[in-house]
Amino acid sequence: MRNVRVYQDRDLLPPPRKEGRTAIYSDAHLTRLKLIISMLERGYAFAQIKEMIGAWESGRSLGEVLGLEEVVADRTWAVEKPRSVTLGELRRNFGSQITPSVVKRVIDLGILERRGRGFVTTSPLLYDAAVDMVALGIPLGETLTIAEDMLSKVGELGDDLAGLVKEHVVTRVATVEEAAPFYGDVMDRLRPLVFNALQAAAIRSAERLIPAVVGERMADVMAQTRVPEGSQEPSRG
Template sequence: MVAEYRIDDLARAAGTSVRNVRVYQDRELLPPPVRRGRTAIYSDAHLARLRLILAMLERGYAFAQIKEMLDAWQAGHSLADVLGLEEATGAAWSHEQPAIVRMADLVRMFGAQVTPATIRRALELHVLERHGAHFVAPSPKLLEAGRELVTLGVPLAEALRLAAELQTETDRITALLVGMVRQYVLDPKGPDWLPSGDELPHYADVISRLHPLVMSALSAAVDRSAQRVIPQMMGDRLIAMVEKARRRDGAEPGA
């Protein structure tokens, strides 16, 4: 399903302002939206292009330089291929569909631990995002993991602290992996290198393969880690519980 955004949703998703989105449109860096009556509708391709513009601005490129590079890519290849590269750099990164979460849902999941302080912290961590009168969970799986921890007896505030640490560590590891691809695949060609029209599909393919590569590597590493760490940290408690059960049943420990 193709995501659709109004201008305020687009700006929020990219981490910029509505005013900036309009400026980029005026400078012809961002394609015009589709019109449905009086409503402007943006797509994942717009979000990808916007993220690419923001990344270029952060690296110090001027508007004119950004437009020149985008025009050069577009002249060397079809618009579909250019948007394909843009989507590879951002639009298709999330494989989870965000879920609307109402206050009643949060109370059902976390009970009395839903307080202004825990909601504020969840918003700071982007575990939740505010959309009108409701919230949106960008990652329902992450929210469900938090619910499971709280159900087991972990305080919600501690679960949120863990979410912050997980984000920091996964960002660091992801940056290491992606940095290796950039170092050995893209950067040897020079910091100002840009692919030609004929090269564009290949490098779009390289970038598009990063998300599944990161997911596969992290998933495998976490699985192996869980197999090692869970027995190490919980084994003594399990043995103690088994021995207590044996004593209760009249058996000798170690028999």
């Protein structure tokens, strides 16, 4: 409720209908709240959100405004479902490497969130990747460094893509009537586009780097076990 009051104080969320001492929030409030939270998570400031909401509402009916808000708020790119992780599981997977400072680092990365006495991983794919890397023998600290670098670089690519979309795509429509179906279509098409492009880049990188790294080590091992010149090879039978 504290956040709701903050949004109301900043004129982002209309006040509820009152019945006696009871505050009644409608589906319209919920839709607006989802939009505000979604935009905050994407890095928009309160002032920017207020400006955009004000622009949408200018001269529009409530139905038109909510129609556009629902396009944005109801489309999530999340394909992972959060999963509970106990402290015991962390210790089993990472052993003595899972220190309080490391837990804080993982939380700061957004891979874990505290829930009561345990945790929830909001990105099971990243969490499982870290478990597999440590199981291979890569220290947890270095695994987290790679995760930080990867998330940072992917974030930069996302910013570049967002810039292109803002410049060449979202300016094509000028009315709410056009915007709702148009932006819905754009968001639906962007999701597979981004995922497929990142996946293709990751596959190319893996096909190039992983065989090279393993191959170099295999060559070293073979060189160390090679029969010295001039010596007689053992008989085969």
